[in-house]
Amino acid sequence: MENYPAEWEADVVLRDGGTAHLRPIVPADAEALSKMHEAQSPESVYLRFFAPLPRLPKRDLDRFVTVDYRDRVAMIMLVGSDIIGVGRFDKISATSAEVAFNIADAHQGRGIGSILLEHLAAAARDLGIRKFTAEVLPQNRPMLQVFQAAGYEVSRGFDDGVVAVNFDIDPTARSIEVQASREHRAEALSVRTVLHPTSVVVIGASRKRKSTGHLLIRNITSAKFTGDLWVVHPEADQIAGVQAYPSLGDLPGKADLAVIAVPAESATEVVQECAAHGVKAVLVISSGFAETGDEGAELQRRMVATSRAYGMRVVGPNSFGLVNEAADVSLNASLAPFLPDSGSLGLFSQSGALGTALLSAAKNRGLGISTFVSAGNRADMSGNDVLQYWEEDPDTKTVGLYLESIGNPRKFSRIARRVSRVKPIIVIKSDLTGRELPPGHIVRTSSLAPNTLDQVLGQAGVIRADTIHQLFDLAQVFSTQSLPAGRRVGVIGNSAAMATLLVQRSRSEGLHVEAEPVSLHPEVDAERFRTELDAMYARDDIDSVIVTFTPSAGAEEAEIAAHLSEAAARSQKTTVACFLGIHGVKDELTTYLTDDEGARVSRTVPSYVGPEDAVWALARATDYSRWRAADHGRFLEIEDLDDKGVRSIIESALSDARPGTPVRLERSDTRALLSCYGIEVLPYITAASVEEGLAAAEEIGYPVALKAVTNVLRHRMELGGVRLNIDSPEELREDFTAIQRIIRQVIGDSDPLVDVQTMAPHGVPCVIRAGEDPLLGPLLSFSLAGDTTELLGDVSHRVAPLTDREAGDMIKSIKASPRLFGYRGLPPMNIDPLGNVLERLSVLVERHPQIRELVIHPMVATETEGHVLSARIDLLLDPTRIDSTRRLLS
Known part of the structure; x- marks a missing residue:
């Protein structure tokens, strides 16, 4: 139409x-x-x-x-x-x-x-x-x-x-808050429907013991699922000991969850039948969808569209399954023949093979899980949805995610920012830009550097792990220990070499080893070790303790382990250990206490194979603890933001624009738009001749700066496109003529233009960028101006909106930031104007997604104030923000 x-x-x-x-x-x-x-x-x-x-x-x-x-x-x-x-x-x-x-x-x-x-x-x-x-x-x-x-x-x-x-x-802070709250409740409840079924039907199981459907039924029954379990099979009376029925219409009740293991080409028909019989959600184990190519992608699209249209959520396809260890559910609708014990770790995986590895690693380390979801191709239910559920789930204390792609990173950041304030989130992800995708994953791509999303995750308090090994190293701390109260670490053990290694590693990871490490004799007896442990836990200048023990002719390892678990449990100081032969959360390092309500509870000290793993995990847990306890600042509340003026300028500029084609805003309109948000560009006058340049300088007042009006030369002082501190007509005449000559030589412009601008006070030139990234949405970047910064990629990135603290952290996080704070005797610069501009721009690009890219280059930070010398803005007629001001499944 x-x-x-x-x-x-x-x-x-x-x-x-x-x-x-x-x-x-x-x-x-x-x-x-x-x-x-x-x-x-x-x-x-x-x-x-x-x-x-x-x-x-x-x-x-x-x-x-x-x-x-x-x-x-x-x-x-x-x-x-x-x-x-x-x-x-x-x-x-x-x-x-x-x-x-x-x-x-x-x-x-x-x-x-x-x-x-x-x-x-x-x-x-x-x-x-x-x-x-x-x-x-x-x-x-x-x-x-x-x-x-x-x-x-x-x-x-x-x-x-x-x-x-x-x-x-127009969206208000309150309307955005209401929308997010409603989205959270609805999506959490939709995931709960999937993970807490009272009845499950398996469709597509055969009587062959080695078939996928047969294995699923055996796993569900062996886990002692508390609800009703049925099987649909047109001929069999039962499969794997479970009653079978010819069709969904013959079931004795309605199924909450349908587990589908039929060929891909039959999946949509099965989903339609599920919809007709009141099924609430479907778990599609079958492969043969988007991971196989365009034809499979179309099958996947039709299946998901049918499911959503009839009110059902889809896990998969190409899923490894899902698990809920809650006592009132006990569901193992997965292909895993073994499960870890019940615990507090929630796991999400997109890869089936990696899902197996995650469950195996958890079991081997003695870590219990609350729930496990394998999203497969992530055609519908995603990590964002499951995060919404885990935020509310009292059984989940720590979240572990293996992500092959992030379909909506902006939404992930928004949700994670909230969840991380109450529960740690650990993410394993190799490529976060969308450029390296496994088959079946369809997402947008970003041209930004790979470390950009790392910074965005850090902004949200998410902890990045490089491997499954690191994920579980960290999960061991969060699952067993209280959060570290600070960075001060005490080291104790019976090996001087190991103690030295732990101290060096701790300092390299940002921990503080102020107390002298306690290095006991290799053959220390148990009583001496216990005395030294108690003394260390009693110290007020230690927040966390690292304990190492190497078996010898002295004390038995089991005896030392028992003393350690008791002392750590009594003190409640964060403790990690390196005990030979004990890896994970094990009984040897577990003690039992009676809590305030009289219940018997266990306390375990996690043990690591090597000192590097123990220190890395403790350091990341400490970083997270400090992030969680920090004041993250407040969002900008300023009355002088003129959104109507901004809209008028944007709509006028885009009135004749073509979809998909960027429009460069006129420089006068750029100045006017920034002025609507209280950002003023240092005055300048564009001149086409020496005489016009002289008149402009007289109007502005000496000293002035001259800049070529061409992108090729505008910020290139080394190419002669910029001349500074011109304080006389004679000097201006000479420099103006030289710049025009260079413009003619470089770009062949017969009528070159030159800006005459008020000379800014001496300071540190900075670059601020803001705009709409296809993958991340409204994004801001900050760096110091200059080739070195660009060559080394010393740029900080954050998603909008920014709090005042986040703006300040953004400035301080670049490696060259000491130049702003008195490097080598230079006077410190006032960074408050930089932070204020970052905050204002974060609101601007958040509210106006048509701004494809806004570049302030440079903004000069001085000892007292900041000056915007130059800016440009590119607009796009048809922005398509993934996470917009309307709720939708993406």
């Missing part, structure tokens, strides 16, 4: 965890809309139309389903082919529209109105509309609540028996 805005389509998660499909209305929806209307109660019809209307007249029906997607917009929400909600707006002025909703009676209370409002508001903003109005009957409290609870500043008026509602639809 002409002008149909396909980009407005979305799959969404409802308040109860179910899914639905949202899209713009089309004329072919007339019959479904009429069906929905006729199923409504008389009261619902009256609240929507202010009159009894048992059937929609054809004229009205045609008008409702025929819109132009500009002045008249309508969106519907569907489950299957049934419309369960409608939202629409009609333009009443250039910047305002009247909005209305109608939610099916059978689906009231599922949050449909709130989601429709978010999507309508996003579409309206795309069309230049900034305000919604609505007329609502006073008794229609649910609809009034939708407006009030959305987080906008709503004004009401009462006239002629109707409540008139008005509100601006």
